[in-house]
Amino acid sequence: MSTYEIALDSKAREVEWNNAKCDKYDYMISVFCGLSAGIIDAFFVGTPGKGxxxxxxxxxxxxxxxxxxxxxxxxxxxxxxxxxxxxxxxxxxxxxxxxxxxxxxxxxxxxxxxxxxxxxxxxxxxxxxxxxxxxxxxxxxxxxxxxxxxxxxxxxxxxxxxxxxxxxxxxxxxxxxxxxxxxxxxxxxxxxxxxxxxxxxxxxxxxxxxxxxxxxxxxxxxxxxxxxxxxxxxxxxxxxxxxxxxxxxxxxEGYDLRHGAAMAIPVLIEELSIKVIWALKQHCYAKKEWKDCIPSAKHADLRMMLLIGNATLCLVDGIDAAIRTGIKGGNPITFILHLNLVAWARLVMLVFRELKIRYGSIVDQAVGKYLAQIGLNDAYSLKQYYERMNAIDQKLDSVLRDFTFKVEDDYKVFIQSLNYTLNSSLRTPEQGRDVSVAIAKKEGVKSDRIFRSQEELRYWLGEKK
Known part of the structure; x- marks a missing residue:
């Protein structure tokens, strides 16, 4: 197969992945996996430290x-x-x-x-x-x-x-x-x-x-x-x-990282089970090679299966939380304690990812219209605006780097001056006093709080003579 044919075949597979549709079995698999994970969440996670x-x-x-x-x-x-x-x-x-x-x-x-x-x-x-x-x-x-x-x-x-x-x-x-x-x-x-x-x-x-x-x-x-x-x-x-x-x-009430790890387990079970079954179905039923059955976000049907499975898990989780809250005559705190925050956060992420993939051009157009309304497109195209922002970012990075180097240099000078002041083998007492006074002035110490001689220090300590 020539290089052109390989590229053409790869492009054909990419188009197929992007336009793949779920059949009834895919929907059944997604709902079943989500329902199973929801039951696991309801009976084995529960509230913090209880399941x-x-x-x-x-x-x-x-x-x-x-x-x-x-x-x-x-x-x-x-x-x-x-x-x-x-x-x-x-x-x-x-x-x-x-x-x-x-x-x-x-x-x-x-x-x-x-x-x-x-x-x-x-x-x-x-x-x-x-x-x-x-x-x-x-x-x-x-x-x-x-x-x-x-x-x-x-x-x-x-x-x-x-x-x-x-x-x-x-x-x-x-x-x-x-x-x-x-x-x-x-x-x-x-x-x-x-x-x-x-x-x-x-x-x-x-x-x-x-x-x-x-x-x-x-x-x-x-x-x-x-x-x-x-x-x-x-x-x-x-x-x-x-x-x-x-x-x-x-x-x-204990809704912490350890409980978050427990909530993540049903979500992992749901996603892994859907991906494994999807890969087996693609290889055994659709007769595709294993390299084309690796789960990834490129496959439109797999993305939809994950979204449906996670939505089913959240639906079961919400119903379970509502029932348990009603039985206990609880309040919003009781309801949220029974919710799987990890599952709901994952659902939100999947929804936004799908919207971005399917309607990304519409989002870019909306951003373009917004920039036009605030006057940016009168002088710049959208591409030029992004280039300008990148240039500003690079300038800020350069300024921050220079500032960091300056702070480090100032710190080294301060340590050297301090070492010179405290190490009697490097200077005379008069030189140490002068450097110490200079450091104090530079650091903003008030003049009446700087001791320029041992006599002033003794007087401040109360050793008055």
């Missing part, structure tokens, strides 16, 4: 935390004097305690009193502080704010639909940024990322005080990725509570 799958994910998370703690303890080169336990952590409580002291962070406030002006977030407690603190989110948002908080010595929270940044009490008392390690900007960022990951693991199954031997609680875990964005949404009142308040109360 069989939830209990299994809780136990798996506990075992994972213990294994990671033991692995890190084995490679810990510190002595027992420096904080390394003499014996490997053999209980969950000891494992969490070891991780907590190995990966401390400045933003781990549990109450408002742990923060300067903490009355602005008085509703924070050990049950919800992982949700209100953005740096505790196990996603890109959490990573970003963790690095920012560790560099600045502040803590970022969501309160009443707004971001607020507060200073931890112990940082203000010590007048320094806590826990930062590394010798330059890059190493500090790397250490900050490692510290964020280690602290997340320590919080996955609750704190050491809530997971003591003999206690039966699950502990306050981590939020599901991007769950804290619900705290920024104003969707009205539900049973006299705002949507953000309901999201917080649901989290306090």
């Amino acid at each position: 069989r799958l939830g209990q299994w994910t809780d136990k798996t998370a506990d075992n994972m935390v213990q294994k990671i703690a033991n692995m890190l303890w084995t490679g810990d080169k510190r002595s027992s004097v420096d904080g390394r336990p003499k014996n490997a952590p053999d209980t969950l409580e000891k494992a969490i305690s070891y991780l907590e002291q190995s990966f401390p962070v400045n933003y781990d406030a549990r109450y408002g009193k742990d923060l300067i002006n903490g009355n602005a977030i008085s509703g924070m407690s050990p049950l919800n502080h992982h949700l209100l603190s953005l740096a505790h989110s196990p996603d890109i948002i959490g990573l970003l704010f963790s690095i920012i908080d560790q560099f600045t010595g502040k803590a970022t929270f969501i309160n009443n639909g707004k971001l607020i940044r507060l200073v931890p009490v112990k940082d203000a008392r010590n007048n320094k940024v806590m826990y930062m390690q590394g010798t330059n900007f890059e190493s500090k960022v790397f250490c900050g990322v490692c510290n964020w990951l280690g602290h997340l693991i320590s919080d996955l199954c609750g704190s050491s005080s809530t997971r003591k031997v003999g206690k039966t609680g699950r502990g306050a875990g981590l939020p599901i990725p991007f769950y804290n964005l619900f705290l920024l949404m104003d969707l009205g009142k539900f049973d006299s509570n705002s949507f953000a308040d309901i999201a917080v109360k649901i989290f306090e």
